Amino acid sequence: MTDSGIPHTRSTSTLGAATAAALRRSVGTRARRCLLAVTLLLGLLAAAGLALAGPTGDRTFAKLSDLVQSLMSVIVPAFGILLARDLKRAAGITRLAPTLLAATLFAAAIGLFGLVVCVAALAMTTSTAPEPWRHVGIIAAGSILVQVVAQLVGTGLGLLIRRPALAFAASIVLPLGLWILLGAVDVLRPAQALTPYATVRHLLSGEMSALNWVQWLAVLLIWGVGLNALGAVRLRRGNHDRQPAPAPDEQSPSLSQ
Template identity: 60%
Template sequence: MRRRTESTPAGFGAATRAALRRSAGTKPRRWLITITLLLGLLTAVALTAATPPDELTFAALAHPVQSLMSVAVPFLGILLAHDLRRSPGNVRLAPTLLATALLAAAVGLLGALFCAAALALAPEGVASDAWRYAGNIVLGGVLVQVVARLIGVGLGLLLSSFVVAALASIVLPLGLYGLLGAVGAVRPARAWLTPYATVQNLLAGDMSLLEWAQWVAVLLIWGVGLTAVGMARLRPQGAAAGSPTPATAPERSHH
């Protein structure tokens, strides 16, 4: 029976808590969290001030706020994935993915809170249907951030450079969206293949069964698929010669 190393948490819950602690365990990671949240808050405040009252709705705020936050959200997923790359035997995938989803959900909920607070405190009033589909949009914001964070995990497993993975998390989804949009014959495929198309649907608040199916397809491709390919690449390293895995290396300063 293989001995448990001191750095490996005993159970699933302990491993999940360890992954949550790692998410904010260094100053750069805490800065990333702070910048992501500030980006959402300042966007909500600025849009409230700039939007005419008769156009000011929860949906009008949520789309840009959650979209902008989702640009930075994958970066922490990349860093958590690099924990797996450095020590695949001591950092477990399932608890890391659960921690990733929980943190992404928290970001989505805080983004919704920023929008709600900005709307409630709007000095010049809001549109008559300002809160239409608000519950659906809150759920949509959570799902947007979960997929964004999973994209970060997948790319972090595939790419060893944080900078390259971070750029890829922006360029690949948006580049594919633009490429498919440029060719009329394949434009409908955007809804099935690109995260940004599902973001627009989720944050509109009124999802049809077809649009839910499209979101599931995007989740499977960009979330599950990328992570599975990344783990398949790591497996030979972690299982090489049955040797024990080294202790987790300290993060470099740019993390």
């Protein structure tokens, strides 16, 4: 058994059982439970701070969600990175699908927590904004989607980068740095829409046009599907390297005859 809590046993036979096992590993150690507590507490304090101390005109569901979900999404990739490390350190053949499904469900639960916190904070305070609940439906869905993409970036980078600390740093520096770099060059500025940071702003503001949804889908394909597809290739190579060599009498029947 590793320090992450994943046993060196054969992969669970069913997707549901394997996903449940990965979900348990998400909070399977004291360090991971503390990380989850910090993530949720950060969102809770951000909502309380804006609702109680912020200008009354800023007390809207959009502004609360932007602050709360953005802050939590900085930490969320760490859980995906740790789950990816579990896969790489496990003995025997490992499957990626249950881990990705568990990571997605875990991220959605964090997004849902932030959604509840924002609803409660706005409901219990006074706002002078003209429409404090404007775009509540889109923002509610966006809150989940923001955390899911952040988590998938974490799993992808966790599979591709050996050290979890470097993968976590990359989950912050790479998307944000690319957004800043593209914005600094006029001809490249339209490509900012293909970075997670740009789509987060649209999703959590509720201002989503048809083009914005297409851009979000592109971000999901590039940063979520793309990174994990590359990670899956590396994981398969690792699985191949961990396969035991065939016995001499199984390598070439003709030589044993």
